[in-house]
Amino acid sequence: MVVTMPSETVDRTWSPVLDGVHAAELDCLQANLAVLADRHHGAGTHVALGAAPRFAPAFPPDGPPSLDVPLDGRLTEASRLLGLAVAVREDGVDGPALRRLAAAHGPLYVVGDAHTMPWVPYFGQKHMEHSFLLTAVGDSCTVVDAYHNDTPWGSARPAVWRMAVADFDAAAPKSSAFAVTASAVPALDVGAELAASARALGFVDRYVEAVREHGDRPAGWDALVLDVWLVARTRALHARWLARAGVDDGGRAARGAAAWLTLAAQTYVAMRRARRGGGMSGALVDRVHELLVADRDLAVELAVRSAVVGALATVLELDPAGVAGPLRELPRFNSFRLVDVIERVEAALRVELDPDDLATGDLRDVDALAGLFRRAVSGP
Template sequence: MVVVPAVPTRSREWTPVLTGLRADLLDCVQVNLAALADRAYGPGAHLALGATLRFATVVGPAGTPAVTASVEQRLTEAADLLGLRVTRRWDDVPGARLRELLAEHSPLYVVADTFTMSWLPYAGNQHMEHSFLLVDAGEQCVVVDGYHNSTQWGDARPGTWRMSAADFDAAVPRATAMTVAADGAPVLDRATVLRDNAAALRAGADRIEDYLTAVRRRAGEAEAAAQLVLDVWLLGRSRALHAAWLAGDPATADAAREAAGRADAWLALAGQSYVAMRRVRRGGVFPTPVLDQLDGLLRDDVALAGRLADAGPVPPPQDGPAADPGRIRAVLADEVRAVLGVGPEVPVEGRPLRTLSGFNSFRLVEVIERAEARLGVELDPDDLTGTALHDLDSLGAVFDRARPAAQGVSGR
């Protein structure tokens, strides 16, 4: 396939809109809905897309659960969170028909296949649903696309491009086009949104467990490893967008800082999982630590959402005897071994606590109380969810945010 490159240009109307987008936090369907929102309501309006925090899966191409971000899901979110409503829709239309439609309906929000989109590095390389805005189809066609990503074929960056009608028709041979009306951004009640987030993630705990089980079983397969990379990428961007939304209100500034730290961990994992996938493609083994980190981050999502809903803004980390995460993990490992009466030769880290011989809920309570005494802290009972008590990493995360004990520190 011969791809004729589109010509970068500037737009008095759209270039300033793209400049104000957090495009690095949005996927390729969201980003141009975000552009429509900021054009209608002003800079930063699009951050409301980060209000909801979910973990939803479908059966992916590899036969394993895959994190979903369908066009229909994104349109529903844009309607609920931004008041963007699809007023007209045309499916399976060619580029020439898009140009005709634009004469009466401008701009058009368009979803098509990246494989032929000449302004993207995916052209000729990868098939994927992708959105853009068609804003002019006069002497030349003008496309606006806010997408921001780095790929193995080059970088995609927000911009505006012009091309001839013939080149546009070749770049978009088939598409779905929509007109989108901005009915007014709804006022979101943050407390209600945070409660809904926590409830949804808690209700999806079994889904998370099923996902992790499937991923661990199939991560060594090339197609499943590739899907995992996409999953982590989507989760990382959604968590970073959530942190950006939280940062928009001073009342949740502390929560935003912690959420941003967790999002950074997700985005770092995206890079690690990509390297792991490349290793699998060369016949290697998918590294277990990457899967362990995925496990911990998903469980931390549930815990963080619960704290935000139950206790409001997350307090800043406390300076005190439990401030060092390394020390916390060492104390927890020490106390697990002490309670179970086993020596250092028995591995207690990097595995579910329930797999340890003799471990049960009574032993867990004893471990927690002994660790609280040594570290001089008290855990919030609301933090002691099933996911928080899964292993030393998730339990350590609870101790990381524990408050100093009201009584004196034990001399043990």
């Protein structure tokens, strides 16, 4: 079969949107949901995907653990965080059916097999789920894909491609199609998002143990490379969201994301060498554990700080920016209001302080109160 490579083009509608997407911080399913969000709501809307870096490993009974997020999970995130809803879904459709759906419903979010898509480097090389947007149909088809990655077979960069109808049909022999509508972007509770992320990182030790159990098998090496790559992107987008949300962590999240990116490269090199014999280095798994623990510590710290400051600001009717220092120097503070603050923080973090903790000097100022809750969250 002779394959005609698609022609990259510039599109007045979609090319400017692609320019504003932080594609190197997204996976192949998120990237084109991000494009839809920015197209409907403006540049940068997609950064809200960084609010939810949920650590949710799967533990299959006969294989290594995985941090890969399935399609339905990405669609749920897009609905909750970006206001994107699936109005029409059809699975197992071919190219002609995709074109009919696009003509009837407008731009489609499509997920198929990258192995048949000539605009990505996986074409003819690797079977994997991959998304794109089918944005126009007629004498030709216009495909938008924001995926950004470097692979052994070449690089993928965000672009718009124009394809002959027959070539498009060959590129999408069996896909899932989604007509997506956009409602208002949901208002996120920053404190709640931080607390949920911190709770999810409770699976770190179990995940690393499972990684070690499969560290002597090629399937385990491949899974670890993919997981580290995915975490690196997730952490980079989360750091961007934290900065936009005004959660000042002194740059720790951005530095952590950079460390994950470095580890992603190291893990890939180690996997290639392991295939020549010798297995994966245990030191790399140690580093994965170290970075995950650092992520967990930072998540707990940010979640607790947000909950404590938020509760004090609400109960005492203060600007959160002014919540600092000794508690008794805060306007309208008294022991009755302190009880209300503690109960609000306990509810937000889903913990309960030991009664003995309430008799300590840790109730004297904002930092000490945050430290008290940090220990409660990080404990057994």
